[in-house]
Amino acid sequence: MHIAEGFLPPAHAIAWGVASAPFVVHGVRSLTREVREHPESTLLLGASGAFTFVLSALKLPSVTGSCSHPTGTGLGAILFRPPIMAVLGTITLLFQALLLAHGGLTTLGANVFSMAIVGPWAGYAVYRLLRRYDVPLMVAVFFGAFVADLSTYCVTSVQLALAFPDPSSGFLGALGKFGSIFAVTQIPLAVSEGLLTVLVMRLLSQSSKGELIRLGVLAAGKRAATGTEAVAR
Amino acid sequence: MSRNAKINTLLLLVVVALAVLPLALGLGDHKEEPFTGADAEAETAITEIEPDYEPWFSPLYEPPSGEIESALFALQAAIGAGVLTYYFGLHRGRRQGEQRALARLEAQDTAAQAASDEPSAERT
Numbered sequence: 001m002h003i004a005e006g007f008l009p010p011a012h013a014i015a016w017g018v019a020s021a022p023f024v025v026h027g028v029r030s031l032t033r034e035v036r037e038h039p040e041s042t043l044l045l046g047a048s049g050a051f052t053f054v055l056s057a058l059k060l061p062s063v064t065g066s067c068s069h070p071t072g073t074g075l076g077a078i079l080f081r082p083p084i085m086a087v088l089g090t091i092t093l094l095f096q097a098l099l100l101a102h103g104g105l106t107t108l109g110a111n112v113f114s115m116a117i118v119g120p121w122a123g124y125a126v127y128r129l130l131r132r133y134d135v136p137l138m139v140a141v142f143f144g145a146f147v148a149d150l151s152t153y154c155v156t157s158v159q160l161a162l163a164f165p166d167p168s169s170g171f172l173g174a175l176g177k178f179g180s181i182f183a184v185t186q187i188p189l190a191v192s193e194g195l196l197t198v199l200v201m202r203l204l205s206q207s208s209k210g211e212l213i214r215l216g217v218l219a220a221g222k223r224a225a226t227g228t229e230a231v232a233r
Numbered sequence: 234m235s236r237n238a239k240i241n242t243l244l245l246l247v248v249v250a251l252a253v254l255p256l257a258l259g260l261g262d263h264k265e266e267p268f269t270g271a272d273a274e275a276e277t278a279i280t281e282i283e284p285d286y287e288p289w290f291s292p293l294y295e296p297p298s299g300e301i302e303s304a305l306f307a308l309q310a311a312i313g314a315g316v317l318t319y320y321f322g323l324h325r326g327r328r329q330g331e332q333r334a335l336a337r338l339e340a341q342d343t344a345a346q347a348a349s350d351e352p353s354a355e356r357t
Contacts, residue, residue, distance in 0.1 A: 002272050006288030007279060047320040053313030057306050060252045061268050065261030068271040100305050101292035102272070160275060164282045174282060181274045188255075192248045199244045200317075206237070207324035 001071070001114055001156040001182065002096065005104025012163045017109025020086075023117045027086035034084060041080075044204075044211055048076035049088040051200060055193060056092055056115075062185040070193035071152050074145030075200055077120035078127050079215055089116025114155035123148025137217070138198050145197035149190035153182040 008016070035042055055072030062068055076085040090112050096102040103111045127144030131137070157178040166173035205212055212218040234242070254260075261267025279286060296302035 004272065004276055004288070005292045006290035007276060007286075010289065043320055043323070046316050050313040050316035050320075054310050054317065055313075057310040057313065059270060059306075061255040061261070063255050063260055065255070065264050065267055066271050066274055067268050095309065097292070098294065099296075100302060100309070101295040104290065104292055106290045156275075160279065164279050164286070166282055177278055177282070178275060181271050181278060185271050188251050192251045195244050195248050199241055202237070202241060202244075203321060207321055207328065 001068075001111065001153050002093075002103035003107040003110050003156065003160065005097070005101065006106055007104075008107050008110055008159070008163050010106075012159070013106045013109060015109075016107075016113050016159065020109045020112040020117060023083070023086045024090050024112065027083040027090075030081070030083040031087050034080065038214070041211065041215075044208065045076075045080065045084070045088075048079055048085075049091065051075050051197075052085075052088055052092050053095075055196065056096070060189055060192065062188050064180075064185045066181070066185050068153075068182070068185045068189055070189050070196070071115050071119055071149050072193065072197075073115060073120045073152070074123040074127075074141075074148035074193065075197045077124040077148060078141060078144050078197075078201075079212075079217060082117070082120035082124045085120035086112070086116045089120070092116075110159050111156075114152045114159065118155045119148040119152035122151035138201065141201045142194040142198050146190045146194040149193045150183065150186055153186040154179070157182045 031045070034045070052072035052075075055070040057069070059067045059069045071089075073085050073089050076088055090108075093103055093108060093111050093115060097104050097108055097111075123144040123146075126147040127140050130140035130143060157175055160178045161171050161175035164174055165171045166177065169176075201217075205218060209218060213220050256268075296305055
């Protein structure tokens with residue numbers, strides 16, 4: 001989903017930068033507030049950022065015969081809400097733009113918009129919706145992460161189609177072209193990301209139950225059933 | 234293996250299978266260069282749609298070779314994996330420490346109870 005450096009016309013690059021900036025600024029505020037009010041969550045914040053770091057470095061082969069990578073933004077969005085993921089995703093994208101020549105500074109706004117804003121929000125929305133209808137936690141986590149991943153690549157396809165409409169078939173023709181490169185390739189990878197996010201969430205619900213209850217991921221009732229003796233002491 | 238560990242292993246195996254199957258089934262064979270990055274394919278598509286397009290900005294730093302680039306990618310993954318394992322290791326250790334402290338408290342409790350029970354038993 002990384003649009004390469006210089007591959008968006010200046011007007012588009014600026015527009016996406018302007019669109020992304022308020023989300024990132026708001027995210028930085030949420031992040032500092034979270035760290036100030038709950039210093040104990042710093043470690044889990046770091047772990048969420050680390051998950052994005054690992055997953056977006058893994059280029060995996062897909063059914064279309066090309067390679068792409070997951071985004072890892074679903075986990076942090078579910079745990080800490082999407083604004084914070086806007087910051088963690090931006091940090092990852094900056095690292096890749098500056099050190100790996102992957103993505104770029106002129107396309108940072110567009111890449112942040114797809115991976116650090118739309119992905120986390122779409123995934124979080126799906127997760128919340130499923131939880132509201134009492135879908136089991138891990139199923140909701142899977143689909144949240146799946147949607148966060150896939151929607152990121154759909155946004156990238158739209159961004160490129162807007163910038164480079166096909167001369168004969170226009171925006172839709174270009175969307176089909178970029179969509180077949182990005183979105184189709186991404187479907188099995190989004191499944192992988194969903195499964196890995198479920199794995200990490202399972203490990204977290206063993207190791208950091210208290211934290212997940214505070215963040216509202218696990219219900220507090222569960223603690224009463226399994227952890228009262230620990231609390232009583 | 235506990236049921237939990239079995240489910241976790243199964244999740245990992247499915248992810249591995251999803252990554253290996255496209256390679257094993259030769260799904261990239263129809264391409265000139267199999268398994269290139271989708272990002273690079275998008276660049277090619279852009280130049281197909283607009284052959285005159287020239288990128289107007291180039292990266293400030295570009296890894297000088299594929300090896301350096303993969304080293305930096307490995308570094309990125311290693312940093313992430315390091316932080317994640319630190320997190321889980323720390324919490325596992327904390328949990329074990331808490332359990333040990335609890336066990337010690339319990340042992341002290343029972344010892345104190347035994348000590349307080351004994352004299353009363355003598356008195357009666």
